[in-house]
Amino acid sequence: MQSGGETARAALDPRGPGERGAALRPFMRRAPLGRQDHCHAGFRSPIQSPRSSPSVGINKETLQGEIKELKEKDLALDQEIAQLLAEGYSLDELEKHISLLHEYNDIKDAGQMLLGKLAVIRGLTTKDLYPEFDLELSD
Numbered sequence: 001m002q003s004g005g006e007t008a009r010a011a012l013d014p015r016g017p018g019e020r021g022a023a024l025r026p027f028m029r030r031a032p033l034g035r036q037d038h039c040h041a042g043f044r045s046p047i048q049s050p051r052s053s054p055s056v057g058i059n060k061e062t063l064q065g066e067i068k069e070l071k072e073k074d075l076a077l078d079q080e081i082a083q084l085l086a087e088g089y090s091l092d093e094l095e096k097h098i099s100l101l102h103e104y105n106d107i108k109d110a111g112q113m114l115l116g117k118l119a120v121i122r123g124l125t126t127k128d129l130y131p132e133f134d135l136e137l138s139d
Contacts (some may be wrong), residue, residue, distance in 0.1 A: 112126070115129055115133075
């Protein structure tokens with residue numbers, strides 16, 4: 001009789017019960033067959049070292065130009081926000097619309113799931129069911 005640990009090990013063993021001492025099956029190998037010179041080579045990181053990074057060549061003027069552009073973009077966004085607030089838009093209204101859109105999408109997803117299941121039962125495509133339920137293909 002096997003203990004709990006031995007039973008778990010036996011269940012996870014890739015070999016069948018009659019093959020306990022046998023070698024691993026060919027499709028269960030961890031390393032490829034043939035030349036394996038590359039297995040013992042040094043590790044090469046896919047991330048470039050700072051010395052070879054192209055950002056080293058960027059000069060101070062370029063960085064200052066980018067900073068200036070970002071500050072201008074920030075100012076333009078602040079002005080756009082102020083304009084929207086002046087037109088009567090509010091953050092609460094935006095959050096309510098976002099919440100309603102999430103609810104709509106959840107309901108639409110449920111409807112699509114039901115249409116899919118009904119189509120499978122009837123042996124049709126969901127596209128075939130759209131006219132029956134007065135749905136547009138763009139819905």
